[in-house]
Amino acid sequence: MSDTTHNEESIKESISFIEAFIKEDIKAGKVESHVCTRFPPEPNGYLHIGHAKAICMDFGMARKYNGQCNLRFDDTNPTKEDVEYVDSIKEDIHWLGFDWGKNEFFASDYFPRLFDFAKDLISRGLAYVDDQSAAEIAAQKGTPSEPGTESPYRSRSAEECLDLFERMNKGEFAEGSRVLRAKVDMSSPNMHMRDPIIYRIIKTPHHRTGENWKVYPMYDFAHGQSDYFEGITHSLCTLEFEVHRPLYNWFIDQLMDGSYRPRQIEFNRLNLTYTVMSKRKLLQLVEEGYVSGWDDPRMPTIAGMRRRGYTPRSIRNFVDKIGYTKVEAINDVSLLEHSVRDDLNKIAPRVNVVMNPLKVVITNYPEDKVEMMRIINNPEDETAGSREVPFSREIYIEREDFMEDPPKKFFRMGPGREVRIKGAYIVKCEDYKKDPETGEILEVYCTYDPETRSGLPGSNRKVKGLLHYVSVNHCVDVDVRLYDRLFMDVDPLGHKDKDFLEFINPDSLVLKTACKAEPSLMMAKPLDVFQFQRVGYFNVDPDSSSDKLIFNRTVALKDSWGKMQNPK
RNA sequence: UGUCCCAUGGUGUAAUGGCAGCACUCCGGUUUUUGGUACCGUCAGUCAAGGUUCGAGUCCUUGUGGGACAACCA
Numbered sequence: 179m180s181d182t183t184h185n186e187e188s189i190k191e192s193i194s195f196i197e198a199f200i201k202e203d204i205k206a207g208k209v210e211s212h213v214c215t216r217f218p219p220e221p222n223g224y225l226h227i228g229h230a231k232a233i234c235m236d237f238g239m240a241r242k243y244n245g246q247c248n249l250r251f252d253d254t255n256p257t258k259e260d261v262e263y264v265d266s267i268k269e270d271i272h273w274l275g276f277d278w279g280k281n282e283f284f285a286s287d288y289f290p291r292l293f294d295f296a297k298d299l300i301s302r303g304l305a306y307v308d309d310q311s312a313a314e315i316a317a318q319k320g321t322p323s324e325p326g327t328e329s330p331y332r333s334r335s336a337e338e339c340l341d342l343f344e345r346m347n348k349g350e351f352a353e354g355s356r357v358l359r360a361k362v363d364m365s366s367p368n369m370h371m372r373d374p375i376i377y378r379i380i381k382t383p384h385h386r387t388g389e390n391w392k393v394y395p396m397y398d399f400a401h402g403q404s405d406y407f408e409g410i411t412h413s414l415c416t417l418e419f420e421v422h423r424p425l426y427n428w429f430i431d432q433l434m435d436g437s438y439r440p441r442q443i444e445f446n447r448l449n450l451t452y453t454v455m456s457k458r459k460l461l462q463l464v465e466e467g468y469v470s471g472w473d474d475p476r477m478p479t480i481a482g483m484r485r486r487g488y489t490p491r492s493i494r495n496f497v498d499k500i501g502y503t504k505v506e507a508i509n510d511v512s513l514l515e516h517s518v519r520d521d522l523n524k525i526a527p528r529v530n531v532v533m534n535p536l537k538v539v540i541t542n543y544p545e546d547k548v549e550m551m552r553i554i555n556n557p558e559d560e561t562a563g564s565r566e567v568p569f570s571r572e573i574y575i576e577r578e579d580f581m582e583d584p585p586k587k588f589f590r591m592g593p594g595r596e597v598r599i600k601g602a603y604i605v606k607c608e609d610y611k612k613d614p615e616t617g618e619i620l621e622v623y624c625t626y627d628p629e630t631r632s633g634l635p636g637s638n639r640k641v642k643g644l645l646h647y648v649s650v651n652h653c654v655d656v657d658v659r660l661y662d663r664l665f666m667d668v669d670p671l672g673h674k675d676k677d678f679l680e681f682i683n684p685d686s687l688v689l690k691t692a693c694k695a696e697p698s699l700m701m702a703k704p705l706d707v708f709q710f711q712r713v714g715y716f717n718v719d720p721d722s723s724s725d726k727l728i729f730n731r732t733v734a735l736k737d738s739w740g741k742m743q744n745p746k
Numbered sequence: 747u748g749u750c751c752c753a754u755g756g757u758g759u760a761a762u763g764g765c766a767g768c769a770c771u772c773c774g775g776u777u778u779u780u781g782g783u784a785c786c787g788u789c790a791g792u793c794a795a796g797g798u799u800c801g802a803g804u805c806c807u808u809g810u811g812g813g814a815c816a817a818c819c820a
Contacts, residue, residue: 378818
């Protein structure tokens with residue numbers, strides 16, 4: 179017997195460039211005690227699949243290197259933020275399978291220290307109060323290719339600045355009338371270094387600190403310092419912050435008292451084809467009523483995906499597969515859906531559901547007879563057991579499983595053809611009734627072969643077609659709402675200046691379909707996911723009222739999906 | 747007309763300077779009481795030109811293409 183483990187050992191683990199940096203830093207002794215990362219959402223919306231990528235990295239590195247990952251709410255702009263979002267963010271991170279323990283922080287916790295640091299910069303001549311308007315400041319900022327010019331207030335005395343800054347915070351001045359700026363370099367080729375604004379006056383109450391403050395720090399003045407206060411070793415963020423890094427480091431240079439400094443490393447943001455990822459646009463969908471809320475099953479939010487039946491593991495696996503690089507990538511949604519199917523396939527019980535019923539009468543089957551047929555719940559998982567499904571003289575099959583004049587490649591029911599009814603008998607189509615006006619098929623008449631009942635030796639006969647069914651007298655109506663993803667006609671990077679709402683695929687709108695279900699489905703609980711035979715994966719919507727089940731389509735099966743995309 | 751970042755099949759992602767591999771997609775086949783799953787296979791790639799080197803996807807130079815940055819957003 180050969181030992182197969184050597185194969186696994188010889189497969190080199192491929193790690194991201196970020197992890198390589200972390201390993202380097204550990205080796206170089208730059209990490210004093212343990213790796214410390216942070217996930218820093220602004221509580222101004224729900225988390226979406228893009229955040230999941232950051233969460234997996236931030237918490238993943240901490241977990242792998244026995245470190246810690248702090249949850250820090252970047253709540254420096256009270257005009258946009260709300261506690262509702264704080265709660266949803268925490269729930270979603272937990273659901274994804276990560277935990278920050280006691281390490282929950284708010285940038286607003288650091289307002290006093292940041293305020294003191296700002297005053298310190300003022301007294302050291304490194305910050306000043308500017309009385310100019312936003313337009314004037316912008317004009318002096320120059321352009322990326324031309325240097326800026328210095329503000330007339332740049333040389334204002336520290337005493338005066340200190341006094342004004344304190345009074346700004348007491349509410350003596352109107353919003354927009356004065357700002358505090360860091361004195362860096364107006365001619366820097368990096369726009370962010372041209373005397374960035376670090377404090378502005380905002381009189382909207384803050385969701386945590388109320389009316390304690392009238393001035394609030396800007397992102398650049400809060401983020402790095404917060405990292406420093408918390409002992410973050412690796413501050414991982416997305417590519418667009420790359421140009422902020424020199425400023426991040428500049429503030430830490432002014433702040434640091436020891437050798438420790440956090441290191442900012444940037445990686446690529448997640449983009450998905452046909453998927454709206456911008457928080458601003460998702461907010462618009464919610465506010466303008468295009469969807470029922472942030473957790474609408476069509477939304478690419480974590481909450482929406484949860485309600486739609488995606489599993490946390492499938493999202494983590496997906497993130498694993500797309501990797502972390504510095505390339506601006508557009509990931510194909512089919513990889514996400516593959517990850518979901520891959521996971522669901524192993525765990526989802528199969529059920530017979532007929533979406534669009536066509537009645538089949540088994541003419542040689544006794545009128546009152548009912549047989550309970552035993553059907554495997556999940557061929558991928560023996561432990562999932564089996565269930566009994568009633569079979570009788572009259573059954574429904576899927577309307578699309580019958581064709582009057584079937585082409586060669588059609589393996590299902592047609593005049594004179596034999597097909598197997600799943601878990602029951604092989605039947606032969608003898609005749610059918612058609613509406614002469616509309617051409618609609620009304621009923622199909624079959625005969626069954628009693629020797630071919632599943633489990634009997636006679637059932638070993640090869641038959642091409644296999645149809646799922648429900649018994650007419652035993653089935654129950656349920657509502658199915660076919661939620662599909664919110665589609666866009668364009669790639670996520672290509673629609674910047676257009677009104678994206680135009681691109682919502684009308685097929686994604688809610689459908690209500692009466693369908694026939696087998697009794698076992700009626701035991702379902704909210705969020706349970708099933709595979710509807712040959713149709714797709716569906717889950718019970720948590721919003722279902724007690725007397726009726728509503729299903730969300732999680733993902734379609736592979737082939738049906740293609741059919742939906744290109745209906746003939 | 748600035749600074750910074752990036753460039754590997756259709757898509758995403760690997761390769762101490764040493765045989766360009768993996769996954770998804772598409773297409774084809776085998777198995778199957780799901781047109782599902784599983785398994786097998788086909789097609790398909792290092793942006794360009796120089797240079798260093800025994801040897802370059804990798805290092806250097808130049809070019810080309812894409813992106814970020816001119817919010818009192820994060």
